Amino acid sequence: MNAINESWQRESATQVLRFITAGSVDDGKSTLIGRLLFDSKGVYVDQLRALETSKYRRTQDEAPNLALLTDGLEAEREQGITIDVAYRYFATPRRKFIVADAPGHEQYTRNMVTGATTADAAIILVDAAKVPDGELLVQTRRHSTIAQLLGVRHIVLAVNKLDLLNWDEAVFQRIVQSYQTLADRIGIREFQAIPISALNGDNIVNASAHTPWYQGPALLTHLESLSGTQDLSQAPLRFTVQWVARHNGHQTDALRGYAGQLVSGTLKVGDEVQVQPSGETARVQTLLTSEGPLDFAVAGQPVTVVLDREVDVSRGNWLTHTVQTPQVGNQFEAELCWLDTRPASLARRYLIKHGTQLSSAKIQQVHTRRDLQRLEETPVQDGTLAVNDIGRVTIKTRDALAFDDYRQLPATGAFILIDEATHQTVAGGMIRLS
Numbered sequence: 001m002n003a004i005n006e007s008w009q010r011e012s013a014t015q016v017l018r019f020i021t022a023g024s025v026d027d028g029k030s031t032l033i034g035r036l037l038f039d040s041k042g043v044y045v046d047q048l049r050a051l052e053t054s055k056y057r058r059t060q061d062e063a064p065n066l067a068l069l070t071d072g073l074e075a076e077r078e079q080g081i082t083i084d085v086a087y088r089y090f091a092t093p094r095r096k097f098i099v100a101d102a103p104g105h106e107q108y109t110r111n112m113v114t115g116a117t118t119a120d121a122a123i124i125l126v127d128a129a130k131v132p133d134g135e136l137l138v139q140t141r142r143h144s145t146i147a148q149l150l151g152v153r154h155i156v157l158a159v160n161k162l163d164l165l166n167w168d169e170a171v172f173q174r175i176v177q178s179y180q181t182l183a184d185r186i187g188i189r190e191f192q193a194i195p196i197s198a199l200n201g202d203n204i205v206n207a208s209a210h211t212p213w214y215q216g217p218a219l220l221t222h223l224e225s226l227s228g229t230q231d232l233s234q235a236p237l238r239f240t241v242q243w244v245a246r247h248n249g250h251q252t253d254a255l256r257g258y259a260g261q262l263v264s265g266t267l268k269v270g271d272e273v274q275v276q277p278s279g280e281t282a283r284v285q286t287l288l289t290s291e292g293p294l295d296f297a298v299a300g301q302p303v304t305v306v307l308d309r310e311v312d313v314s315r316g317n318w319l320t321h322t323v324q325t326p327q328v329g330n331q332f333e334a335e336l337c338w339l340d341t342r343p344a345s346l347a348r349r350y351l352i353k354h355g356t357q358l359s360s361a362k363i364q365q366v367h368t369r370r371d372l373q374r375l376e377e378t379p380v381q382d383g384t385l386a387v388n389d390i391g392r393v394t395i396k397t398r399d400a401l402a403f404d405d406y407r408q409l410p411a412t413g414a415f416i417l418i419d420e421a422t423h424q425t426v427a428g429g430m431i432r433l434s
Contacts, residue, residue, distance in 0.1 A: 015228030316357025
């Protein structure tokens with residue numbers, strides 16, 4: 001192993017955990033993040049002073065309104081709600097964190113989808129005072145379903161505001177049992193349930209004396225123990241071509257290199273690779289980085305690949321090994337999260353962005369729509385999806401794409417649809433091969 005690979009793996013070993021807070025309106029998501037920032041010493045003195053003098057304090061005593069640490073938009077502070085996804089960074093001696101605060105209102109579900117696409121973990125908050133009988137709200141079901149569809153690997157159920165119910169263990173257990181039923185229905189394999197008070201800090205950083213009946217970890221302790229970004233080095237090779245470059249300028253001995261990133265697998269000098277979707281093959285002659293040549297590269301590394309012969313490779317293509325190749329075609333089924341206020345239409349044509357490839361696509365058919373109240377898929381008769389709907393569709397593209405099932409390889413299984421006229425993203429999709 002050369003020094004460049006050693007340096008890369010040392011940096012990768014210090015994993016950052018990306019997580020998102022989600023749930024229904026006023027469940028305490030912004031306050032929870034504010035409490036994590038405050039108790040982990042991630043708030044600067046000038047930020048605290050700004051909170052103390054803010055006209056949007058909305059607190060009954062002299063305590064600072066911690067929700068204002070994430071609710072940065074004027075409209076958010078005026079209304080006391082979260083509208084857009086807010087990202088915050090903090091660190092403990094054990095690891096670094098990037099947290100996304102997602103809005104709870106149904107109309108902003110698309111913002112939650114955006115924040116969850118890069119999350120390693122999701123904290124689903126439930127306001128215990130709203131559901132003492134354990135009956136979960138629709139938005140809790142919706143956000144949990146989205147987290148599962150997007151493949152978020154770690155789910156935390158944070159039962160908030162139990163202090164308003166005198167820390168009633170029976171309420172906590174009813175909510176946990178209801179969530180277990182939900183998890184079983186939508187395919188969440190496991191989750192960690194934690195009773196908390198985001199406002200007062202109970203079970204956030206340290207164990208609370210108010211919950212002697214709870215023997216699990218505090219929230220921050222649990223987050224520190226979770227695995228970060230999934231190791232994809234053992235997965236099939238998928239190298240996305242972002243740019244075709246020539247080394248040595250226009251000299252006769254100039255080398256044509258294909259710059260991009262290994263999104264999964266490993267690649268060595270001498271490996272036989274296949275260009276997708278054309279199927280042409282060649283061998284790796286050289287692997288180059290800004291720090292020098294490599295003998296091999298691993299998932300996550302940016303690198304320039306030089307092949308041993310001239311083949312037709314352009315931006316948007318993939319390099320794979322000749323075994324464990326992706327599916328190639330121009331039609332597939334997918335789960336589609338519709339984000340646009342204008343409904344999906346079978347008559348319209350959209351742009352599709354898959355990896356670095358941009359093509360044209362149409363929705364051939366809308367098969368089912370997810371009913372998040374009854375937790376089932378219902379047939380779609382009108383052939384459309386409205387904003388925030390999630391449905392199973394068939395997509396047909398103008399050009400052939402190389403793709404995998406999203407559940408196995410998200411990088412080649414994800415795509416977005418773009419309005420041709422406005423260039424606004426209208427939907428996010430996850431390819432399903434079965």
